[in-house]
Amino acid sequence: xxxxxQLNKLKxxxxxxxxxxxxxxxxxxxxxxxxxxxxxxFQMIHDYNPIEHTSSRLKSPESILGKIVRKNMEPxxxxxxxxMRDIAGIRITCSFRSDIYRIKEMxxxxxxxxxVECKDYIENxxxxxxxxxxxxxxxxxxxxxxxxKVYVEIQIRTIAMDFWxxxxxxxxxxxxxxxxxxxxxxxxxxxxxxxxxxxxxEALHQEVRELKSHDEDKMMELHLEKNHFNIPRKLLxxxxxxxxxx
Numbered sequence: 001x002x003x004x005x006q007l008n009k010l011k012x013x014x015x016x017x018x019x020x021x022x023x024x025x026x027x028x029x030x031x032x033x034x035x036x037x038x039x040x041x042f043q044m045i046h047d048y049n050p051i052e053h054t055s056s057r058l059k060s061p062e063s064i065l066g067k068i069v070r071k072n073m074e075p076x077x078x079x080x081x082x083x084m085r086d087i088a089g090i091r092i093t094c095s096f097r098s099d100i101y102r103i104k105e106m107x108x109x110x111x112x113x114x115x116v117e118c119k120d121y122i123e124n125x126x127x128x129x130x131x132x133x134x135x136x137x138x139x140x141x142x143x144x145x146x147x148x149k150v151y152v153e154i155q156i157r158t159i160a161m162d163f164w165x166x167x168x169x170x171x172x173x174x175x176x177x178x179x180x181x182x183x184x185x186x187x188x189x190x191x192x193x194x195x196x197x198x199x200x201x202e203a204l205h206q207e208v209r210e211l212k213s214h215d216e217d218k219m220m221e222l223h224l225e226k227n228h229f230n231i232p233r234k235l236l237x238x239x240x241x242x243x244x245x246x
Contacts, residue, residue, distance in 0.1 A: 017061055020077050024088040026141045027150035028056045031090055034113070038106050050099035052159060056090045085116070085136050085151040092156045096202045097122065100133050100156045107137070107154070114138040116151065122161075128184065129191025130165060132157040160194040160201075 035054055043049045059067075064084065068075050073083055080087075094100050100122065108115050117136040125131045135154040140147050157165070168187055172179055179187075 023148050027139050028088045030139050053093040059087045086153040089153040093162050129188045131161045158198050160197050164194045
């Protein structure tokens with residue numbers, strides 16, 4: 001009898017966890033849709049795409065349970081929902097540092113997105129050299145019988161920052177977090193090199209934009225000069241023809 005009760009409890013808990021995770025999946029879908037719309041709109045208006053790549057992930061139930069044990073959290077769904085704000089995560093990779101803050105501004109200007117927390121590891125890198133902009137936002141999920149607001153973690157970084165973070169993660173995983181000091185020093189130096197690369201690429205990008213803008217202005221001036229006298233003549237011809245017809 002007790003075995004049956006336990007099995008029923010576990011089944012009920014598993015069903016609740018599935019529903020719980022489904023809401024976070026919908027939250028990710030909502031954010032990915034918003035990012036996709038902003039990406040296409042920016043491309044159309046500015047003829048430029050600030051987003052190179054996006055990826056998203058949901059924590060597995062095993063990962064959630066492991067974090068509950070490590071953090072000594074209350075093992076209830078309401079407690080998990082409020083305390084664990086990285087169940088749903090999105091990473092946005094950009095070409096340039098200025099794009100990072102532009103994307104943050106565009107997302108936070110969405111009326112139904114609530115910015116809960118912002119950690120700027122670009123202006124204030126971690127000791128190991130890690131750089132990225134971390135946002136915690138709340139996004140509404142419209143269910144059939146209610147509206148749920150869920151936390152989504154958004155990381156925004158450049159290609160160079162992302163490459164460094166990926167390499168650092170692989171190294172720490174290989175050494176089971178016991179990385180030799182020589183490698184930690186080299187990783188820090190690599191982070192500084194990546195930051196300098198971002199700075200140079202940003203400067204080149206700005207220079208190209210200014211040259212392009214200057215060339216477009218010159219083309220417009222030449223076009224106006226070429227057609228300066230043609231426009232009045234055409235207008236006069238139209239007026240003259242209208243008078244003759246009358």
